[in-house]
Amino acid sequence: MNTGKRQKQRKVLLMGKSGAGKSSMRSIVFSNYVAKDVRRLGATIDVEHSNIKFMGNLMLNLWDCGGQDGFVENYLTHQRNHVFGSVAVLIFVFDIESREFQADVISYSAIIRALEECSPSAKIFCLIHKMDLVQARLRVQLFDERTEYIRTASESFRDNVEFFPTSIWDQSLYKAWTQIIYFLIPNAGTIEALLTQLADVIEARELILYERTTCLMVTHVTRGRETENPFTDRFERISSILKTHKQSMSKHTGIPAGSANFAEMQIKTGRFMFFITRLTENTNLAASIPPSEQIFNAARVNILLVRPKFAELDIASKPRPGIQQAFAHSAAQIERGDERSEEEGGRRGNKGKEREVVGMGGGGTAFEG
């Protein structure tokens, strides 16, 4: 079986009591809703399926399961094997404001038992949702209490369950989903190794790989001093900045939010330089580099050159000449603006594909002089 090129379908169940906020978070993360738009959502009837393409051979098969008692009953009886079979991840959403927490946990236990029977190797993520409704000083304590209680009820999954406090009104939602996605990516190691190599070559302080439509972080590489960056939540924050910007762009250009992507964004200041550009068909690469035009230009060219390498890892690796051409075209366009880069690009292009990444190391340092 040729696993390298085959995309992996990973089944993800999204469950929880009716009104807990499952569909709301799904719409925000995957369908470009803004937090205040979710009021328009109605109740989910039975199961809503969605397929989401991610980087690295990953296809998310998300089952948003309506939480009304009647439906849950049905999942646990008639559809038991259908719903709980071959599940990779169960995401269970608890409403922190729920008045019947005990009942929620009992329903959770029933679902856990079904999961244990049909997919014992599944991983569970519990999201304690709507945290914004709790007073700030009580949040930690309440969260700890709830997680303790839920963990006790998790039976054989006790050690295989993770908890996150979430709210659709801040970046905590992105933090939780980033962890979930990271768990699901089959070849995260390969991607990370490649990114680390790239970061060394272009002297980046930090590289962050984002999925394009959801703006969720896939992975990141941090080098040197940047590890001391006091903003430890910066990955989620950038996710949420990008998402907000996307909304604003789509609102004012009339392009649907799904496709209001920028090709590139650059920010240059005296302290750092930063850019986000498309890496593969469904990922964006954000790079924070030292404030130097030389490093900046070299980094941009090198990222253009490394694209095919990453594209191989990507899910849409069936030969699609259109995309390759588009890359080559945009590369040429950018290089025209910078003679030195063009020269560099030409030389690079002659080298073998395999040696490309290594070769760039030389290129990057040569620029230094």
Next chain:
Amino acid sequence: MEDLPDAEIPVSDVPPRYHTGRLPNSKAGDGKPRLLLMGQRRSGKSSISSVVFHKLPPSETLYLETTTRIKKESMHSFMDFQVWDFPGHLDYFDPAFDVDNIFEEIGALIWVIDAQDEYLEAIMRLNTTILNLQHSYPDINVEVFVHKVDGLSEDYKGDTFRDIIQRVQDELSDHGYENAPVSFYQTSIYDHSIFEAFSKVIQKLIPQLPTLEALLDSLCSTCRIEKAYLFDIMSKIYIATDTSPTDIGSYEICSDYIDVVIDVSEIYGWDRPQENGEGENGHSEIVEIGNNDAESLITMERKGNNYLYLREINKYLALICLMGDDSPAEKKAIIDYNVGVFQAALKKVFPRAEGDPLLPEE
């Protein structure tokens, strides 16, 4: 102006180094333009000032307490000005009040009317105020904010707005005051309209405005820029734009863009200890922030060449350009050059180049 030092100064780590704010109608001396916020109680004066000048999220304004005394705040930005927030119940023309002290250095009188409430009394008081001021201070700009329009339906909003304008103007002309310098704006703190309205109010206080507009116009025509704004970064008020028609949409997109740049800069602009590791040598580490003007650029995918361009002009101002469809990315060099020229010209308009001492006192 003995009370000036007592004004509440917002927390800021950098003391203001310049001030160029000078009013056409201001007296000699270092009077700062004053924005007076007046209106009935609960019309939203303090909310406006908190949202615009203190970046309070609009939803939090519900918890603001009633203002009981005049709140004076100094704003240090491209020009220094003061915002005075008045309690709604004060009678300014009570003989016990030092009217001269209040209205002497005034830049603009902003009268806030709650569009969701009964506004007849508010209009009556507004007119009394205008008529009272007319004799002693005929140069005062009166700006009427028809506020909280977010809660009204589109039709009703327009009707209310027209009704208020009609009533104010009728009553003033009944008293023989024709062509009063009164402007009207529809505002809400839940969208960008309040910033847009403030922008127009502030613009009237900038004597250099025609020069700025001419500069922006020529920048736009040379670089085929669709729309260019000169923003005050801190308050996100724009102090000038080119003279092509403005729509709120392009203001919003630029304002949102500033947020993106500021947020990212906050994350990566942290104070790094002196770096001397590999790869850093050969470049003199820039320690001073703002030494190097920040620059940012967004290229859109779908619309091809359409992109946004931001350039920090000085510590307070940023130029944001919305590029036209026919302005290809290769022209970046031309744009960079012209923006450089624009920046140099602006330095002459606001003489505040690095290293220069403060403006000589008059």
